[in-house]
Amino acid sequence: MAEPKVLTDVGRAPEQVAAAARKEKTISKAKGPGDDKVHSWPHLVRIEFLCALAVIAFMLVWAILVDAPLEEPAAPTRTPNPSKAPWYFLGLQEILVYFDPWHAGVVIPVLIILGLMVLPYIDINPKGNGYYTYEERKFEIWTFVLGFHVLWIVLIIVGTFMRGPGWNWFWPWEPWDKHKVVAMTAVDLPYLFGFRDYWASAAFGVSVVVGYFALGTAALYGAIAKLKGRAFLKRWGAARFSLTAFLFLNMIAIVLKILLRQGFNVKYIMVTPWINI
Amino acid sequence: MSKWSEFKRAVVSSQVWRSIFRHGYDDTPRNRVLMVSGNVWLHLHPSKVRRHGIRLKFTWCMGGITFLMYLITVVTGVYLMFYYRPVAEYAYADMKYLEFDMPFGMLMRNMHRWAAHAMVITVWLHMFRVFMTGSYKPPREFNWVVGVVLLVLTLLLSFTGYLLPWDQLSIWAVTVGSNMARATPLLGHEGPFGEFTGVNPVYDARAFLFGGGEIGAHTLLRFYILHCIFIPLVTSLLLIVHFWRIRRDGLSGPAL
Incomplete structure (x- = not known):
């Protein structure tokens, strides 16, 4: 009887393995200086595996140390004060202070989602694709930082930690006084400018809003033409420019409205029988 | 050769084992690709990726x-x-x-x-x-x-x-x-x-x-x-x- 073949772990003879390795070397030889690729197994898979282990360990410790909240049973007739949405929506609940519900709860979230979706199509800067750079993408990065970090995160922090009963402002170290009296002195912008007639006020408000978008678009056009040149604007195209201008001005408008309310007690900029802004 | 390694070899070279695990951990370029492309979960990765x-x-x-x-x-x-x-x-x-x-x-x-x-x-x-x-x-x-x-x-x-x-x-x-x-x-x-x-x-x-x-x-x-x-x-x-x-x-x- 012949000697049984010595097999490796996978049931292949050593000479087979060696032959396979020799054969493969010719296939995977480097294609030149630009070929910086490595095999996913093991280089990528091991990073993922170690990350997963660390994160699972962290989650286990967190789940052992901190219990999920469970309050008293649901009582539809007893409304807590304040009633807060889940924390990730508190940025939106916070801008309810400054905008009507149809605006803060529907229009702005839809604009945020659409704005994020069109981002790759309006950003035609070919640089900064696949590496970190600030120098080559200043405007994009500042816009994103303003919208994402300053507006979204700061508003969530305000809504979570600074708002108490009646959605009044309380510092985290202040006790919540349910009977805190806050004078409602905010007035509409047309009133501030001396308009007393209803329709004159409405016309003034509408022209302020329309004027803001018209002048803002023109200013943006001028700024971009000066910074990047007319050739860039032509390449960028009218559709991309107007979409960018509309979304950008809407984002700035949220900041302006917050400043107008906090600084000048302005309630609405535009009052009409149908919608108020 | 110890009894244990003989047993191990018998198991991993059996038809049943090899029908389940198509390849082992040989560190060859071919096997590195197979580990990813031959596995339904791992094949969500490309088999080669840019180093950085x-x-x-x-x-x-x-x-x-x-x-x-x-x-x-x-x-x-x-x-x-x-x-x-x-x-x-x-x-x-x-x-x-x-x-x-x-x-x-x-x-x-x-x-x-x-x-x-x-x-x-x-x-x-x-x-x-x-x-x-x-x-x-x-x-x-x-x-x-x-x-x-x-x-x-x-x-x-x-x-x-x-x-x-x-x-x-x-x-x-x-x-x-x-x-x-x-x-x-x-x-x-x-x-x-x-x-x-x-x-x-x-x-x-x-x-x-x-x-x-x-x-x-x-x-x-x-x-x-x-x-x-x-x-x-x-x-x-x-x-x-x-x-x-x-x-x-x-x-x-x-x-x-």
């Missing part, structure tokens, strides 16, 4: 961690589903039972909740990283769009799950969070132009979401099905698309 694209300081591993959070919520969520009934009379009692009587119940509930919160944060960080590296630029534009939809689905998953404990925190958070639906222009009874479409408190966008004019038992069942079946199915389908497109386009990186 796998570095932690480039990816932060955030996409992977987000997916891991999703998996944790799926596993712990299935465990919780065995003990939880989405009925207004039982839901809260089941939560108490789950916390105090069920083996590892509290741990599973905590893991589920914290992983869901963590997923919202990691999905944001992942989006931030993808933005900062400009990885949404051609040819990956549409995968960014898919990612935005996945972000919305993550928020909806978290939001629908918020109602299920059926305590004061959940119903009022969901009430406040859903109130915007009744202010939708045209579709909500408190929204602008609602009078032109004939919507009313029991027949508008919020009533559709709640399954009635007010939050109640019908809402609990509706959110339970959205949370446990509908949104996870849609999310899983889009995750497949998201991962597949990464595989096709490769990891992003500077032009060579």
Whole structure:
């Protein structure tokens, strides 16, 4: 009887393995200086595996140390004060202070989602694709930082930690006084400018809003033409420019409205029988 | 040769073993490719990746961690589903039972909740990283769009799950969070132009979401099905698309 073949772990003879390795070397030889690729197994898979282990360990410790909240049973007739949405929506609940519900709860979230979706199509800067750079993408990065970090995160922090009963402002170290009296002195912008007639006020408000978008678009056009040149604007195209201008001005408008309310007690900029802004 | 290694060799060279595990851990280029391309789970990766694209300081591993959070919520969520009934009379009692009587119940509930919160944060960080590296630029534009939809689905998953404990925190958070639906222009009874479409408190966008004019038992069942079946199915389908497109386009990186 012949000697049984010595097999490796996978049931292949050593000479087979060696032959396979020799054969493969010719296939995977480097294609030149630009070929910086490595095999996913093991280089990528091991990073993922170690990350997963660390994160699972962290989650286990967190789940052992901190219990999920469970309050008293649901009582539809007893409304807590304040009633807060889940924390990730508190940025939106916070801008309810400054905008009507149809605006803060529907229009702005839809604009945020659409704005994020069109981002790759309006950003035609070919640089900064696949590496970190600030120098080559200043405007994009500042816009994103303003919208994402300053507006979204700061508003969530305000809504979570600074708002108490009646959605009044309380510092985290202040006790919540349910009977805190806050004078409602905010007035509409047309009133501030001396308009007393209803329709004159409405016309003034509408022209302020329309004027803001018209002048803002023109200013943006001028700024971009000066910074990047007319050739860039032509390449960028009218559709991309107007979409960018509309979304950008809407984002700035949220900041302006917050400043107008906090600084000048302005309630609405535009009052009409149908919608108020 | 020891008896043990003889036994081991007999096992790994048997027909049964080799029909299950098609290849071993030989460190050959061919086998490294096979490990990825021959495995249904690992083949979501390209078999070769750009060297800089796998570095932690480039990816932060955030996409992977987000997916891991999703998996944790799926596993712990299935465990919780065995003990939880989405009925207004039982839901809260089941939560108490789950916390105090069920083996590892509290741990599973905590893991589920914290992983869901963590997923919202990691999905944001992942989006931030993808933005900062400009990885949404051609040819990956549409995968960014898919990612935005996945972000919305993550928020909806978290939001629908918020109602299920059926305590004061959940119903009022969901009430406040859903109130915007009744202010939708045209579709909500408190929204602008609602009078032109004939919507009313029991027949508008919020009533559709709640399954009635007010939050109640019908809402609990509706959110339970959205949370446990509908949104996870849609999310899983889009995750497949998201991962597949990464595989096709490769990891992003500077032009060579």
